Amino acid sequence: MNTPRGTGLPSTTESDIVAAAARLAAAQHTRTPCAPVRDVIGADDVAAAYAVQERLIAARLAAGATVVGRKIGLTSPAVQQQLGVDRPDFGVLLDDMRYDQDTPVPLSRLLQPKVEAEIAFVLGWDLCDGPLDDAQVRGAVEYAVAALEIVDSRITGWDITFADTVADNGSSGLFVLGTERRRLDEFEPVTARMRMWLDDEIVSTGTGAACLGDPLHALAWLARTARDFGQPLRAGQIVLSGALGPMAPLPAAGTVRAEITGLGSVTATFT
Numbered sequence: 001m002n003t004p005r006g007t008g009l010p011s012t013t014e015s016d017i018v019a020a021a022a023r024l025a026a027a028q029h030t031r032t033p034c035a036p037v038r039d040v041i042g043a044d045d046v047a048a049a050y051a052v053q054e055r056l057i058a059a060r061l062a063a064g065a066t067v068v069g070r071k072i073g074l075t076s077p078a079v080q081q082q083l084g085v086d087r088p089d090f091g092v093l094l095d096d097m098r099y100d101q102d103t104p105v106p107l108s109r110l111l112q113p114k115v116e117a118e119i120a121f122v123l124g125w126d127l128c129d130g131p132l133d134d135a136q137v138r139g140a141v142e143y144a145v146a147a148l149e150i151v152d153s154r155i156t157g158w159d160i161t162f163a164d165t166v167a168d169n170g171s172s173g174l175f176v177l178g179t180e181r182r183r184l185d186e187f188e189p190v191t192a193r194m195r196m197w198l199d200d201e202i203v204s205t206g207t208g209a210a211c212l213g214d215p216l217h218a219l220a221w222l223a224r225t226a227r228d229f230g231q232p233l234r235a236g237q238i239v240l241s242g243a244l245g246p247m248a249p250l251p252a253a254g255t256v257r258a259e260i261t262g263l264g265s266v267t268a269t270f271t
Contacts, residue, residue, distance in 0.1 A: 012048040016040050020048075021055040024168055027154035033111055036155050036164045049166035050229070056169060057092045068238055069093040071149060072222050073170045074162075075212040075242030085162045088212065090222055091170025093238055099176050104271040110152050110173055113250040115268075116243035117196045117204060117258035119189050119215045120147035120177055123239065127223040128232035137220040140233075144187055146178035146263040148256060149240050151247060175240060178266035187262040190214040194244040196258040204258075206245025215241040 020037035027034035041048040061067070074080055074088045099105050107113070124142030152173030155164055165171045192208040192215075212218040218241045226233050233239065244260070250270060257267045 012041050012045050017048055017051045017055060020052045020167055021059075024052070024056060024154045025059065027111070031108070031111060033154055033156040036159055036161070037167050038161050038163050041163055041167065043161040043163050045163055046166065049163040052167035053091065053169050056167075057094075060094060060096075065094040065096050067092055068095050068098065069240070070222060070226065070233065070237070071170055071172055071175070071240040072212075072218045072242045073151075073165065075218050076210060088218065088221060088242070089162065089166045089170050090225065091166075091172040093172070093175065093240065097172065097174050099174055099268065101176055101179070101267050104269045105150070105174060105176075107250075107253060107270050110150065110250075112153050112158060113173055113270075114151050114247040115196070115198075115250055115256050116149045116151060116247045117194045117206075117245060117260065117266075118147045118149055118240050118243055119192060119208065119211070119260065119263065120145050120175075121215075121219055121239045121241060122181075123233060123235050123237050126232065126234050128227055128234075132220060132223040132227065134216055134220050137223055138184055138216055140223075140235075141184050141216075141219070142235075143181040143183055144189060144263060145181050146258060146260045146266040147240055148176045148258055148266050148268050149243070150174040150176075150250070150268070175238075176266055176268040177238070178264055180264035182263055189216055189241075191261075192244065192263065193261045194258060196245065196248065196256065198248060198250070198256055199254045203248035204245040206243070208244060210244055211242040215244075218242045 125140040150173040196204040
């Protein structure tokens with residue numbers, strides 16, 4: 001991945017990036033949350049934050065993981081305002097982050113999990129050339145599917161700025177996809193409505209419009225950004241397009257189920 005120039009601070013050094021990555025990697029390995037990394041790379045150094053993310057992903061790839069897609073975060077205006085940013089971010093999805101609906105998710109893999117219901121897009125075409133506008137992006141989607149993203153943070157108490165969450169791979173954890181697939185001539189993401197339950201309690205509701213105005217707008221943003229970073233989106237990749245409603249903490253074992261109109265439901269059981 002090639003970090004765009006001109007977005008970082010010259011005071012951030014390679015040794016700072018190595019130190020921040022080591023802190024986050026140790027937190028993941030020991031299952032013990034760590035201090036934020038903004039004291040090392042700064043709170044607003046976008047280039048350094050993505051460089052840390054890249055270093056962490058490279059280590060996981062070297063250990064045998066493979067890239068299966070991307071996740072988009074910070075698509076909610078309320079969350080952007082909370083962190084003082086005006087843009088989304090992204091993380092990388094790896095094959096070892098995916099669970100099937102019928103496979104229990106062990107809480108031992110997570111530190112401080114929260115769950116979001118999202119629309120996932122699976123691409124049928126590369127998104128590397130052309131304007132990468134909404135029309136081109138829509139045409140590249142093979143199908144949409146309901147998804148649960150289990151977001152997590154290696155940083156104590158979710159005490160994060162934009163740089164902290166980017167460095168931490170977009171505060172990613174795991175994800176689960178539903179089984180009902182819909183082409184975009186059958187399903188309109190922006191009009192979707194979502195409800196999510198933790199056991200028998202509704203813990204989140206929302207709509208497609210809550211995701212950057214339209215989940216396809218989020219996908220178009222990612223397509224352009226990924227190309228700028230030198231790693232364009234490719235056919236077959238999964239894109240988690242962003243939360244349709246508030247994320248819900250996962251304090252203990254239980255079952256999370258989300259329904260998205262037009263896409264059916266998706267379920268994950270945590271043990």
